[in-house]
Amino acid sequence: MTGPIHDVRPRASDLLETWNGEAVDARxxxxxxxxxxxxxxxxxxxxGGRLAALFGRPAEGRVLLTAVLADDPEGRxxxxxxxxxxxxxxxxxxxxxxxxxxxxxxxxxxxxxxxxPWLKPLRFEPPxxxxxxxxxxxxxxxxxxxxxxxxxxxxxxxxxxxxxxxHAGIIEPGHFRFQCHGEQVFHLEIxxxxxxxxxxxxxxxxxxxxxxxxxxxxxxxxxxxxxxxYVKALESLAGRPPPARAMALRGVALELERxxxxxxxxGALAGDVGFLPTASYCGALRAEFLNxxxxxxxxxxxxxxxxxxxxxxxLGAAEAQAIAARxxxxxxxxxxxxxxxxxxPSVRARLEGTGAVSRETALALGLVGPAxxxxxxxRDVRRDHAFGIFRFVHVPVVTADTGDVFARAWIRxxxxxxxxxxxxxxxxxxxEGGARDPLGPLAPGSLVVSMVEGWRGEIAHVAVxxxxxxxxxxxxxxPSFHNWFGLAMALRxxxxxxxxxxxxxxxxxxxxxxx
Amino acid sequence: xxxxxxxRLGYGRQTVAFPDxxxxxxxxxxxxxxxxxxxxxxxCTACAEICPTEAILAPGTASMAVDLGRCVFCGDCxxxxxxxxxxxxxxxxxxxxxxxxxxxxxxxxxxxxxxxxEMRRVLGRSLKLRQVSAAGCNGCExxxxxxxxxxxxxxxxxxxxxxxxxxxxxxxVTGPVSENMLLALRKTYEAVPAxxxxxxxxxxxxxxxxxxxxPVVSGGAEAALAGIPVDLFVPGCPPHPITIxxxxxxxLGRLG
Numbered sequence: 001m002t003g004p005i006h007d008v009r010p011r012a013s014d015l016l017e018t019w020n021g022e023a024v025d026a027r028x029x030x031x032x033x034x035x036x037x038x039x040x041x042x043x044x045x046x047x048g049g050r051l052a053a054l055f056g057r058p059a060e061g062r063v064l065l066t067a068v069l070a071d072d073p074e075g076r077x078x079x080x081x082x083x084x085x086x087x088x089x090x091x092x093x094x095x096x097x098x099x100x101x102x103x104x105x106x107x108x109x110x111x112x113x114x115x116x117p118w119l120k121p122l123r124f125e126p127p128x129x130x131x132x133x134x135x136x137x138x139x140x141x142x143x144x145x146x147x148x149x150x151x152x153x154x155x156x157x158x159x160x161x162x163x164x165x166x167h168a169g170i171i172e173p174g175h176f177r178f179q180c181h182g183e184q185v186f187h188l189e190i191x192x193x194x195x196x197x198x199x200x201x202x203x204x205x206x207x208x209x210x211x212x213x214x215x216x217x218x219x220x221x222x223x224x225x226x227x228x229x230y231v232k233a234l235e236s237l238a239g240r241p242p243p244a245r246a247m248a249l250r251g252v253a254l255e256l257e258r259x260x261x262x263x264x265x266x267g268a269l270a271g272d273v274g275f276l277p278t279a280s281y282c283g284a285l286r287a288e289f290l291n292x293x294x295x296x297x298x299x300x301x302x303x304x305x306x307x308x309x310x311x312x313x314x315l316g317a318a319e320a321q322a323i324a325a326r327x328x329x330x331x332x333x334x335x336x337x338x339x340x341x342x343x344x345p346s347v348r349a350r351l352e353g354t355g356a357v358s359r360e361t362a363l364a365l366g367l368v369g370p371a372x373x374x375x376x377x378x379r380d381v382r383r384d385h386a387f388g389i390f391r392f393v394h395v396p397v398v399t400a401d402t403g404d405v406f407a408r409a410w411i412r413x414x415x416x417x418x419x420x421x422x423x424x425x426x427x428x429x430x431x432e433g434g435a436r437d438p439l440g441p442l443a444p445g446s447l448v449v450s451m452v453e454g455w456r457g458e459i460a461h462v463a464v465x466x467x468x469x470x471x472x473x474x475x476x477x478x479p480s481f482h483n484w485f486g487l488a489m490a491l492r493x494x495x496x497x498x499x500x501x502x503x504x505x506x507x508x509x510x511x512x513x514x515x
Numbered sequence: 516x517x518x519x520x521x522x523r524l525g526y527g528r529q530t531v532a533f534p535d536x537x538x539x540x541x542x543x544x545x546x547x548x549x550x551x552x553x554x555x556x557x558x559c560t561a562c563a564e565i566c567p568t569e570a571i572l573a574p575g576t577a578s579m580a581v582d583l584g585r586c587v588f589c590g591d592c593x594x595x596x597x598x599x600x601x602x603x604x605x606x607x608x609x610x611x612x613x614x615x616x617x618x619x620x621x622x623x624x625x626x627x628x629x630x631x632x633e634m635r636r637v638l639g640r641s642l643k644l645r646q647v648s649a650a651g652c653n654g655c656e657x658x659x660x661x662x663x664x665x666x667x668x669x670x671x672x673x674x675x676x677x678x679x680x681x682x683x684x685x686x687x688v689t690g691p692v693s694e695n696m697l698l699a700l701r702k703t704y705e706a707v708p709a710x711x712x713x714x715x716x717x718x719x720x721x722x723x724x725x726x727x728x729x730p731v732v733s734g735g736a737e738a739a740l741a742g743i744p745v746d747l748f749v750p751g752c753p754p755h756p757i758t759i760x761x762x763x764x765x766x767l768g769r770l771g
Contacts, residue, residue, distance in 0.1 A: 196694075198730065201729075202728070294540075301654055
C-alpha cells in the first residue's frame with residue numbers, strides 16, 4: 001500500500017495551528033484516515049514545512065499518531081493525528097527526516113511503517129504496550145544494541161571497522177560500524193541504545209517530585225535546555241507564564257550552557273588536530289562558564305536553578321554585575337584562544353573540506369542547531385519559535401555554507417560571541433520583580449509543544465495531560481535525534497581517520513538520543 | 516608562534532590550589548548536607564516528601580539521615596525546612612569506601628579511607644583507570660573529563676584515564692547501568708587485570724539516582740556487578756571535580 005496522489009491541498013481545518021508553548025485541547029487535534037494524514041504531512045513538508053516531532057500514544061486499543069509540523073519562517077506549529085494499528089505506509093520513504101521517528105514508533109508500539117527504507121531498532125527499548133515485535137525478534141527485551149542487522153559492503157579489499165560501545169576516552173557508549181575500502185569510508189552505521197534509561201515512561205503519570213530532576217538528566221550537558229523545555233511545558237499547561245525576571249535568568253543559564261559547551265568543543269577540536277594551546281586554554285575557559293552557572297545556582301550544570309513557575313535562586317544586583325564582568329572577561333580570553341586556533345594555517349587545512357554535509361542533505365535529514373546552520377540551513381528556535389526572554393531580546397542567528405568541520409567549529413565561535421554579549425547585557429539589566437510564582441494545577445486533556453534552542457539545536461518536548469491533569473504522555477526529542485544521521489553522512493566517502501574530528505565537530509548526545 | 520607565546524605568558528597558572536590550599540566554591544555550592552533532627556517540627560516530613568530520590572531516611576526522627584548515595588544535591592529539602600534541620604554545607608569531601616558510610620547524620624565529614632598497604636604500594640603513585648559510562652547522562656562524564664584539564668590536573672598525582680581496560684588498574688563506572696550496557700560493563704571489568712578497583716561516580720552509579728525506579732536499569736555499579744565489591748563511591752549529581760579528586764587521593768592514601 002502506498003499513499004495517495006497529493007491531489008488535495010491541506011485546508012485550514014485539516015490542521016490545528018498552535019505555537020511554541022501554547023496549550024491546546026488535545027481533542028481538538030484533527031484525526032484523519034491514514035492516507036489523508038500522510039497526504040497532508042507530505043504536502044506541508046513539500047511546501048517547506050519541517051517535521052518537528054512524530055509520536056504515538058495508545059488510544060482505543062490502537063495507536064494515535066500525532067505529527068508536529070513546524071513552519072519556521074512564520075513561527076507556527078501545526079498538529080494532526082491519525083489512528084494506526086499493526087502497519088501503515090511509512091513517511092520515511094519520501095521524507096528521510098522521519099526515519100528516526102518511525103523506527104521509534106515501531107519499537108515503542110509495534111506499529112510497522114511499511115516501505116521504511118531503514119527499518120531497524122532505534123534504541124532497543126522494550127515496547128510501551130504488549131505487542132508483537134515490529135522487527136520480528138522473538139524476545140526484544142533480550143536483545144541488546146550489538147545484535148543489529150548491519151549494512152555490509154562486500155567485495156575485494158573491503159573491510160569493516162567496529163568501534164564501541166566502550167570508547168577510548170571518557171565518552172558515552174555507542175557503536176560505530178565502518179564499511180571501508182582502504183582509508184575511504186563507504187558507509188558508517190551508528191548503533192545507539194546503550195544509554196536507554198526509560199525516561200519517557202518515568203515522566204508519565206507526573207508531574208511528581210522526581211520529574212524535574214529526570215528532565216535535567218535527559219542529557220547532562222544540556223540540563224538547562226531540557227529542564228527549561230520541561231518547566232515551560234508545565235507552565236503552559238498551567239496557564240502561568242513565569243515572571244520576567246525568571247525568564248531573563250533562564251535565558252542567561254541557557255546561553256551559559258551554550259558558551260560552556262561551544263568553548264569546550266573548540267578546545268576538544270583543537271585537541272583532536274593536535275593544536276595544544278587552544279585545547280588547554282579552552283578546557284579551562286569552559287570552566288569559567290560552568291562556574292558562572294554555579295554562581296547562579298550552586299551547580300556547574302545549572303541543576304537546581306529551574307522550577308516550574310520561575311527560578312529557585314534570584315541574584316542580587318552586585319552578584320549579577322560580578323557574573324556579567326566575569327563572563328565578558330572569560331569570553332575575551334576564549335575569543336583569543338580560539339583565534340590562535342583559527343589563524344593557524346595547518347589547523348585551517350585540517351578542518352576545511354573535512355566531513356562536509358551539503359545543504360540538501362542537512363534539509364533532507366532535518367538537521368538542527370549548529371550542525372544545520374553550518375550547512376547553510378537557517379533555523380534557530382530562539383528566533384523562529386521565540387520563547388521566554390527571546391521574545392523580547394533577539395540573538396542574531398549565524399550560518400555558514402561549507403558544511404564542513406571548519407564551518408561547524410566557526411559557527412561555535414560566532415554563536416559564542418553573541419551568547420556572551422546576551423548574557424552580560426541581561427545580567428546588567430535584569431527586569432525588576434519576583435523570580436518565582438506558584439504553578440497551579442495543569443489543564444486536563446491538553447497538549448503542548450515546548451521547544452527550546454539548546455546548544456546542540458532544537459529540543460522539543462510534547463506533553464499531553466489526561467482528564468485529571470496528569471502527564472499521560474511525555475515525548476522528548478533531543479537535537480541529537482536528527483543529527484546522528486548527519487554525522488554518518490559527513491563520513492561518507494571521507495577518510496576513516498577523519499572520524500574523531502567529525503564526531504567532535506557534531507558532539508552529539510548519546511543519552512539524549514537513547515532517553 | 517609569537518602570538519601563542521604571548522598568550523601563554525599572559526595566561527598565568529591555571530591549576531587550582533587544592534589539595535595544598537583550600538578549594539574555592541561559589542556561595543551557593545551545595546556540598547555535604549548536615550542533619551540536625553533537634554530542629555525538626557513535630558511530625559514534619561516535608562523534606563522527605565519533596566526529595567526526588569527518597570534520599571532522606573527516617574525524617575523527623577532522632578535518627579534522621581541523608582543517603583548521599585541517592586542525593587542529587589538539588590537543595591529542595593533544605594528549602595522545605597525553614598528551621599534548618601537539613602542544610603547544605605560547602606564541604607566537598609563526600610567519597611567513601613563503604614556504601615553505609617554515605618548515610619550521613621549530624622555534621623561529621625565523610626572521609627574515604629585509604630587502600631590497604633599492599634594495594635597502596637602497587638597503585639599509590641600510579642593509578643590507571645578505564646572509564647565506563649553505563650547510561651550516564653554525560654554530567655559525571657564531563658566532570659571526570661574536567662579532572663584531567665589544566666585546572667584540576669589529575670595527571671600530576673599519577674592518576675590517568677587510559678584507553679584500554681588491559682592498561683588499567685580499575686574501572687570508573689558512571690550511570691545507573693542500563694540493561695543495554697550490562698554486558699559491555701561486565702566484559703570491560705573482566706578485561707582489567709587483577710588486582711582491580713571498581714569506583715562508582717555519581718548518584719546513578721551508586722544507587723540508580725533519579726532512574727532507580729526504571730525497569731530498564733540495574734540501579735548502579737554494585738547491583739550490576741553482583742558479587743564484585745565497589746572500592747570507592749563518589750556521590751554527587753554530578754560530583755564536583757574536586758570531590759572526585761579528593762576521593763581518589765584519599766583512596767591512594769595521599770591526603771591526610
